[in-house]
Amino acid sequence: MDDISTAIVRFIGHKEEDAQQLGWLLSNAANAKFSFEHTACLDNFIKNSHAQQGQVIILDLTENSENRFEAVALLGEKIPQTPVVVLTGDDEKIGRNAIHAGAQDYLVKSQLTTESMSRSLLNAIQRHQGHQRSAETAPLLDSATAVLNRLPIGVILVNADTKILFFNGKAKRYLEQGDGLAISTDRVCRATLPSESRALAKLLSDTLSPADATKTEGDFAISLTRMESDYPLNVMVAPIGTGAAGKGAVLFVSDPSEPVELSVETICKLYNLTPAEGRLALGLTNGYKLDDLAAEWGVSMHTVRSQLRQIFRKTDTSRQSEVVKLILTGPAALQATSLL
Structure with a gap:
């Protein structure tokens, strides 16, 4: 958990004695410093509140109210940056229902x-921050996936147990064909032939092991x-990841018999070629x-050599060969549209 030196606790409830008890208990906390505030009116709190780092709301649900869960949902709608913890009586079912309504x-x-x-x-603050980070990074992950789907080669990510975590559109096609490369029932990446499957497993194991200076690409x-x-x-195969998420590997897969799916128009724009030259x-x-x-297009060799x-x-x-290398290593090699 991230260190939280100070947490701002805002209690929303009508009972002053409850506010005093909560404030006194938090004043004795040893693992953090809590700043405690009390307000009796939910509507006024929402109207005048603004998001602050390390802020958490305690919402009193001990009173028998038909709209108690609506209050939880309202806080989530109006102040989504702030986690909510509810205070209940002896009925824990109310607490569980409040979590379904959006409480932490x-x-x-x-x-x-x-x-x-x-x-x-403190856990509510951390959990809520994690949810917010997930929501913020989701569009970035979608964008990264879209980029990988435009690559002209297959990309497969595996974890330290060689189980597949992700594959792009091109790799999906290879895996679905199940010819040469496939997914086992436990999502392990394997080869079609048993001997090559063992060789691939060893290759992945070597990749995930500490670096060996004697090995080459x-x-x-x-x-x-x-x-x-x-x-x-x-x-x-190449190693990837060294942080808390753990180590894994990426497999780059290509089919030498597959035509290169590039756009003639893109090649022409990048290198200032005519349509015939781009073709x-x-x-x-x-x-x-x-x-x-020349034979396929019905033109003379003189024309083709001139182009x-x-x-x-x-x-x-x-x-x-230099032309081929230039195109395959340039931006034209990216797919113009998603393969999925």
């Missing part, structure tokens, strides 16, 4: 102690045989030869 915790009046109340209030790559294709799936650049990227492309010279000039390259 509940206190039973007959069981109040300094230690239990202090712990409940080639030691963390593997080709997985596919029954339905003459080409294997190529997989490279030729994409054809080279997909491994086609000049004479094959290639223009591509060299505009991209400051001199070889076809």
Whole structure:
């Protein structure tokens, strides 16, 4: 738990004796300093309140009121930044119902102690802050997922137990095909062939182990045989994560037989190519030869070679391999639309 040197406690209730008891109990707390305030009117409190770091509300629900849970929901709506802990009588069911209505915790009046109340209030503040952080980071996670789905290769994240935590759209396609790479019933990433599955498991284990200075990048790559294709799936594994969330690994998966799904229009805009030159650049990227492309498009080799010279000039390259590398390592390699 984060250190909370001071917590502002605001008690909302009509009974002055309850306010005095709560204030006295909190004044004896050893694990935090509590600033205690009391107000009798919920509406006035909502009207005049403003969010403060380390603030928590104790809402009195001991009185028999039909709209007691509406008050909890109202506080959550009007002051969402502030956690609410309710004070109940001996009926703990009221406390549980209040949690369903949005409260962080509940206190039973007959069981109040300094230690239990202090712990409940501090936990409520921490729990509420965690919920807020989750709500704030959700859009960022959605954006990160969208970015990964635009990559032209498969991306699979696994935890320290090699169980799959996430896969992008391209990896989803490979896993659903179940040819070369698959998911076991316990969500462990495995290869189709038993021998290669053992090799992949060892590769992941080595990746998650302490760094070995004698290993090179080639030691963390593997080709997985596919029954339905003459080409294997190529997989490279890298470690990821070292913090409290634990260590894991990322698998980058590619299919050498799969056409590169790039936009001719994007290539043209990035490198100032004409549509014909962009089409030729994409054809080279997909491994086609000049004479094959000329025959397919019904143009002469002279025309294709002329277009290639223009591509060299505009991209400051001199070889076809340099053009291919330029395109595959540039922003054109990102998918224009989501694969999901």
